[in-house]
Amino acid sequence: MRNTSHRILSGIxxxxxxxxxxxxxxxxxxxxxxxQGKINxxxxxxxxxxxxxxxxxxxxxxxxxxxxVNEIQYFISDVKLYKSDGxxxxxxxxxxxxxxxxxxxxxxxxxxxxxxxxxxYEKISFTFGINExxxxxxxxxxxxxRDMFWPEFLGGGYHYMKLNGKWxxxxxxxxxxxxxxxxxxxxxxxxxxxxxxTEFIQNYFEMELPASSFSITEGEQVYFEILMNVxxxxxxxxxxxxxxxxxxxxQKQDAMKLGCENxxxxxxxxxxxxxxxx
Amino acid sequence: MNWKIGKMENWKxxxxxxxxxxxxxxxxxxxxxxxxxxxxxxCSEPFSPTPYEIEIPYGFPTQLNIxxxxxxxxxxxxxxxxxxxxxxxxxxxxxDSLMSCASCHRQENSFEVGIARPHPFxxxxxxxxxxxxxxxxxxxxxGYFGWNGSVGSIEEDVLGVISDPTEFxxxxxxxxNTIKSIPGYEALFExxxxxxxxxxxxxxxxxxxxxxxxxxxxxxxxxYMHGEVQLSPEELRGFVLFTTEEGADCxxxxxxxxxxxxxxxxxxxxxxxxxxxxxxDRYFITGDQMDKGGYKATTLRNIELxxxxxHDGRFETLEEVIEFYSHDLVNTPQIDPLxxxxxNGGIQLTPNEKSDLMAFIKTLRDEEFLTNPQFSSPTExx
Numbered sequence: 001m002r003n004t005s006h007r008i009l010s011g012i013x014x015x016x017x018x019x020x021x022x023x024x025x026x027x028x029x030x031x032x033x034x035x036q037g038k039i040n041x042x043x044x045x046x047x048x049x050x051x052x053x054x055x056x057x058x059x060x061x062x063x064x065x066x067x068x069v070n071e072i073q074y075f076i077s078d079v080k081l082y083k084s085d086g087x088x089x090x091x092x093x094x095x096x097x098x099x100x101x102x103x104x105x106x107x108x109x110x111x112x113x114x115x116x117x118x119x120x121y122e123k124i125s126f127t128f129g130i131n132e133x134x135x136x137x138x139x140x141x142x143x144x145x146r147d148m149f150w151p152e153f154l155g156g157g158y159h160y161m162k163l164n165g166k167w168x169x170x171x172x173x174x175x176x177x178x179x180x181x182x183x184x185x186x187x188x189x190x191x192x193x194x195x196x197x198t199e200f201i202q203n204y205f206e207m208e209l210p211a212s213s214f215s216i217t218e219g220e221q222v223y224f225e226i227l228m229n230v231x232x233x234x235x236x237x238x239x240x241x242x243x244x245x246x247x248x249x250x251q252k253q254d255a256m257k258l259g260c261e262n263x264x265x266x267x268x269x270x271x272x273x274x275x276x277x278x
Numbered sequence: 279m280n281w282k283i284g285k286m287e288n289w290k291x292x293x294x295x296x297x298x299x300x301x302x303x304x305x306x307x308x309x310x311x312x313x314x315x316x317x318x319x320x321c322s323e324p325f326s327p328t329p330y331e332i333e334i335p336y337g338f339p340t341q342l343n344i345x346x347x348x349x350x351x352x353x354x355x356x357x358x359x360x361x362x363x364x365x366x367x368x369x370x371x372x373x374d375s376l377m378s379c380a381s382c383h384r385q386e387n388s389f390e391v392g393i394a395r396p397h398p399f400x401x402x403x404x405x406x407x408x409x410x411x412x413x414x415x416x417x418x419x420x421g422y423f424g425w426n427g428s429v430g431s432i433e434e435d436v437l438g439v440i441s442d443p444t445e446f447x448x449x450x451x452x453x454x455n456t457i458k459s460i461p462g463y464e465a466l467f468e469x470x471x472x473x474x475x476x477x478x479x480x481x482x483x484x485x486x487x488x489x490x491x492x493x494x495x496x497x498x499x500x501x502y503m504h505g506e507v508q509l510s511p512e513e514l515r516g517f518v519l520f521t522t523e524e525g526a527d528c529x530x531x532x533x534x535x536x537x538x539x540x541x542x543x544x545x546x547x548x549x550x551x552x553x554x555x556x557x558x559d560r561y562f563i564t565g566d567q568m569d570k571g572g573y574k575a576t577t578l579r580n581i582e583l584x585x586x587x588x589h590d591g592r593f594e595t596l597e598e599v600i601e602f603y604s605h606d607l608v609n610t611p612q613i614d615p616l617x618x619x620x621x622n623g624g625i626q627l628t629p630n631e632k633s634d635l636m637a638f639i640k641t642l643r644d645e646e647f648l649t650n651p652q653f654s655s656p657t658e659x660x
Contacts, residue, residue, distance in 0.1 A: 055568050070568075070615045137536060142339045143420065143543075149536020151521040151529060158536075164615035176615035178523070178530075192524050247618030248523035 036115030037216035039081075040223045042273070043100045043108045045072060047230045054102070057168065062235035065242045067167040067177070069230060073101045073148060074161035076226075077134065078127040078206075079112075084120040097130055099145045107144070116216055124212040124224075124270060128263055129160025129181065129204035153194035154250060155183030160204055163233065167242040177247045179233065181260060184253035192251050201253055203260045209270040221276040232267040233259055325472045327351035330487070332417060335495030337503055337538045342417050342490075345431060348483045350490065353469035358488025360466060361457070361481060363655040368440070369452030377446060379439070379485065382410065385653050388580035388644075389413035389492060400445040407444070407558055409591035412584045414577055414647070415539055417490040422543060425573045425589040426560045432486040437478070450478035457481060462660025494579045494647040495538070502641070503535060509641060516638025519631055523618070526603065526625045526635055530616045531575040540642060541577040545569065546614040549607035550588060559589075570612045579642050596639065600632050 045052040047059050047069075057068045077097040081089040091114050101107045129135070135157035140146045148158040163179040184201035187193070209226075216222050234240040238258040249255035330350035334340055344350060361367055362383075365376030377400070383389040390412040400406070408425045416423070416432060423429035429438065439445045440453055457463050457476055464474040471480055499517075501507040509517060519525035521534045531548075533540040545560040551571055554561070560572030573589045587593040593602065604627040607613075609620045619625045627635065647653070 138337055140536075141337065142341045146339065146537050147533075147542050147544075149529075149534070152535050153518055153521060166615055169621070173621065174609070174611070175621040176613070176618045178615060178618050180523075194518055194522070247621060248527070250523045 035118075035218045037118055037218065037220045037222060039112050039116055039216070040221060041098075041110040041112070042223065042225050043110070043228070044225050045102060045228045045230060052102075052230055057166070057174075059231065061231055061242075062239045063241035063243070065167045065234075067165055067242065069163065069165040071102050072161070072163050072228070072230070073099070073103075073144070073159070074128070074163075075099055075130050075145075075148070075158065076126045076128060076207075077130050080125045081116065081121050082123045082125070083117070084122055089114070089116065097134065099148070101144055104144060116222075118217050118220075120213070120215045122213050123208055124214075125206055125208040127204055128207050128260075128268070130158060131204055132202045135183070135202075135204070150182040150250075153197075154185055155200040157183060163230070170243050175242075175247055177242050178249070179259060180248070180250050181256050181263075182250065184256050185251060186253060187251075201257075203253075203256050205260055205264045207264060207268050209268060212270045214272055216275075217277075219277065223273040223275070224270050225273050227269045227271070229267055229269070232265070233262050236262060236265050238262055325468070327353045327470060327472055330355050330491070332491070332493070335493065335500070335538075337535075338495060339418050339539070343419055343421060343431075344417065344490065345433065348433065348486060350487050351470055353466070354471070354484050354487040355491055357463075357466040357470040358484035358486065359653075360463075360656055360659060361485050362488050364659055366456050366460065367453060367481075368446040369448040369456045371456065379436075380655060382445075383413050385650075386648055387412070387583045388494075388648065390584040392583060392585075400442065400447055402443060402447045404444040404447075406442075408589045409586060410584075411574075411576060412580065413489055413492050414494050414579055416492065418539055419543055422545075422574070426558055426563050427545060427574065428558070428563055432489050433482045436482045436485045436489075440478075453481060454478050460660050466660065492647075492653055494644040496646040497579065497644045498641040499638075500538065500644075503538065510637065512634050512637040513641050514638075515631075516634035516636065517641075519627070519635050520638050526627060526631075527616075527619065528578075528635075531614075532578050539577060540579050541575050543574065545572040545574050546616065547571040547610070547612040548573075548575075548603075549609065549613050549617050549620055550592070550602070552608050552610055554612070556590070568612055571610070572612070572614075578639060580644055580647065582640055582643055583648075596636060597632075600627065600635060604632065 047053075052069060054069055054071070057066055059067050059069070061067060075097055079091040079098075081091070083089065091112055095110070095113060098110050099107055137149065137152060137156040140148070140158065145158070148162070150157050150159050160181040161179070164176070165179070166174050166176050169175045181203060184203050185197045186199040186201065187196040188198045189196060214222060214224075238261060240255075240258050240262065245252060245255040249259070328351060330352045332342060332350065334342075348354075362379045365378045365381070367379065368375070368377040370376060382391045384392055386392070391410050411425065421430050423432065423435055429435045437450070440448050440450055446453075454476060463476060467476050467480060467484075468474045470484055498507060498509070498513075502509050517534075519528075520532075521529045528534075529537075531542055531544070531546055533542060547570070554571040556571075560569040561567065563569075576584075582596055585591075585594055585596070587596070587599050593599045603625055605624045607617060607620050607624045613620055
């Protein structure tokens with residue numbers, strides 16, 4: 001999907017990011033288990049094969065909405081590594097829920113604490129958002145994660161994602177949209193008030209990343225880039241129209257359902273950037 | 279050695295005979311005590327100030343913004359409180375020229391000036407550029423103080439006040455010399471910093487320590503969070519409005535159950551103006567065109583006491599503020615996307631909803647904070 005020049009540029013940026021990540025580690029960060037491997041993730045955001053540009057009304061989604069993106073903040077959690085022997089490694093030590101914020105560069109790099117057993121792995125998966133058991137109110141007391149809290153009346157816990165931007169509405173008026181995903185609500189009688197909620201819907205989903213097989217040997221550091229293609233939130237399988245859903249969707253389960261089903265389809269991808277041998 | 283006075287606005291420059299006598303004999307008394315106690319081996323150990331521990335309230339952030347070079351001590355907080363209220367802090371001694379932090383940061387107004395005039399003014403009568411922000415829960419400010427985040431720490435803020443012509447209009451040298459000239463302060467500095475030396479750095483640090491203790495965590499809403507009280511039906515409806523997108527959607531910028539500071543300490547263009555003429559907005563700091571007209575979302579704790587509102591004090595009452603958010607928002611390219619109600623000109627609250635929202639906001643009033651004697655003026659000064 002991405003062109004060659006972009007891939008080269010992206011690679012250069014990533015190399016610098018990873019060098020910064022590596023050089024920032026003091027000796028205490030170096031694991032004792034050098035016979036094990038280590039993995040690292042870098043989060044990148046694209047639109048139609050190009051690096052995402054913020055605050056520029058240059059994108060058009062499948063519904064024909066011209067739009068801009070101001071910021072993206074989201075959680076991924078429960079990263080699983082599926083080994084060829086059938087075993088599954090759940091990355092859950094120290095940092096089982098990872099927060100990504102396009103305004104905070106440090107959140108875009110994740111140096112996984114867990115040592116990784118050498119071998120061949122068939123795929124990687126993660127949970128977009130936070131699962132029901134873990135998504136508890138007041139578990140993040142400090143910013144920036146704290147500011148993702150999801151109101152108690154609407155199900156509590158935390159936003160899975162805030163994707164904030166603006167679109168050019170039908171009447172040529174520029175309107176803000178808050179594409180916020182989290183716990184949904186079912187309201188009785190069409191009355192959108194907390195007293196009318198009959199059910200909460202857990203909208204988080206597990207994302208199996210395509211083409212995510214990899215091998216790791218003793219002492220190796222493997223670096224991955226996890227890509228979010230922003231436009232895909234609004235297409236495939238569902239065309240998401242901002243004119244239809246408006247600026248806010250936290251209390252519109254139908255809209256969040258569309259968004260999450262699109263997200264589950266092809267918003268995320270991954271590729272292995274490089275390996276550093278010990 | 280100490281003489282009893284009221285608030286430093288009433289301070290008079292004079293000494294009684296008893297005070298003078300005490301000042302004369304006290305060094306000998308201290309010397310005598312120190313000799314007699316030095317028979318103990320403990321005297322060989324240097325004095326170490328007692329650390330001051332901040333108790334983190336339920337639901338509040340565990341990360342405190344306390345600089346490594348200014349650890350909190352019991353003596354530091356005590357000294358800081360003394361200086362905060364001491365009218366001689368501005369380096370002047372004439373009774374008509376005294377000014378302390380507390381001259382404008384008044385506890386009964388949540389350490390805000392609480393006057394109708396939008397911009398407070400300093401010792402010379404010149405007004406500050408922006409309206410005042412309250413001093414409340416600043417130990418959790420991540421380092422973006424002021425309306426545009428231009429100030430990096432409380433220490434930096436205090437130091438700036440001293441020379442600012444709209445505030446103390448003084449100098450660090452004058453302040454240090456004045457404090458040095460006051461018998462009794464040396465002992466307080468020693469208690470705080472294990473040294474009698476009086477410097478501007480220590481004056482600033484002590485005041486910052488005191489300011490970090492100004493914690494509000496006992497509103498009706500806090501008690502509701504703890505399960506101790508129930509909100510009234512009106513307050514509860516207001517809370518629903520506050521915390522839902524289909525309602526007033528205040529919570530994204532002003533917090534709520536998940537963020538009891540009631541501010542994100544972030545900066546937003548909230549739709550006040552179509553043209554941005556203030557040279558000291560967030561754009562002044564970042565240079566990002568999208569930050570024009572951007573200002574900090576203030577804490578809503580004790581907000582009913584800290585008017586006038588907005589960076590320029592354009593609204594005198596909370597009713598005016600709610601009316602603004604309800605109907606009078608201005609759409610510009612810089613408006614923050616979180617202001618998604620802009621498409622309708624505002625959140626379009628009905629009169630009953632405005633009343634409910636106001637009822638909820640008033641649950642954020644913290645009487646304990648406003649009357650806590652630990653935050654109040656000392657009854658005695660050196």
